[in-house]
Amino acid sequence: MDFNSPVISLLLHFLLLVSLVCHVYSSETSGQNQTFLPNEEFHKLKRTIKMHLRRINKPGVKTIQSPDGDIIDCVVSHKQPAFDHPTLRGQKPLDPPERPREHKQMGIEDYNFQLWSFSGESCPEGTIPIRRIKEGDMLRACSINTFGRKLKRVRMDTTGDGHEHAVGYVSGDEYYGAKASINVWVPQVESPYEFSLSQIWIISGSFGEDLNTIEAGWQVSPELYGDSYPRFFTYWTTDAYQGTGCYNLLCSGFVQTSSNIAIGAAISPTSTYNGGQFDISLMIWKDPKHGNWWLEYGSGNLIGYWPSSLFTHLKDSATMVQFGGEIVNTMSTGAHTSTQMGSGHFAEEGFAKAAYFRNMQVVDSDNSLIPLPNLNVVANRPNCYNIQEGTNNGWGNYFYYGGPGRNVKCP
Incomplete structure (x- = not known):
């Protein structure tokens, strides 16, 4: 692989931008370790948190207690956080758009279960399920201002900034979605x-301060959620994570329409080594009529949309699409982290052992799903986490990826 090529250079530049490492900038933000705050400052912080929680947590018409400790509030759809955004105020959720055309793909059935709905509980029609944010969630964050957000500033003086990836990507064309x-x-x-x-990742912009991204997948993030469950998540930004966008519904912007999937909620069942494999199917695409970017989870389950008014470059199309895994390596023990990517096993172990993406497609200008043209793969620390691509009749474009992190070749 030519790491001096413009495309690889652009990709590595992007990898420097993505995600959150608290310890990198905690001393530069207002979020000191609350344990050591003076008593007066601590009470001031608690009052500020309560005010912030009142803004985030909208009153629901029904409350559901999840087995994992989450509280799900069923909020009337037009009262959700999205409509606090200045460009969306007073609006209501739009009707579903025309779905992209595709040839039927064969493969493992995907599962769309979440722990909060295991008991058969559901939100009434006309409401959406929202995971309630608690005081403890905010106290785990680096600061109130950065809660639910990725890095505000990009540090260009370090290699990788602690973020390690194994991704497949396409670039060099106009893309209107991916699945x-x-x-x-x-x-x-x-x-x-x-x-x-x-x-x-759906990406557009110059990879400077005008970077636009739309993101969706699953994550394990103890800081954000307070546990180690894999959770369905979304993200967006229009300024390279400096001030716009957030995870899930933690700020205004994303408009949810689904009454049975909670963004940020735990996914179950999960895959096991040498055992059952459980998938989630995700599709993001641009509505040709209104220009909004819609999200589908599972088979035909529309979650909602990112309004086109949120974006600059993504008002038109994406210039890059990425699929894959990411971890943060804080070197907290002085050695490479043992945080796992995917299953925690390398790509070459294959099915039922390594993590995978399958049936990867992009949406073209005719609103059709097509196989990936010229898929490239890259892992920036291949001794820690790697990736191997392939193609077959059942899975179309696919790759295995991941790894254990610290090992004899990745000290």
């Missing part, structure tokens, strides 16, 4: 301020 099936695992995460995720 893939991803098997879900429970990777071990070494430090509370590290995470492990697998996702789709």
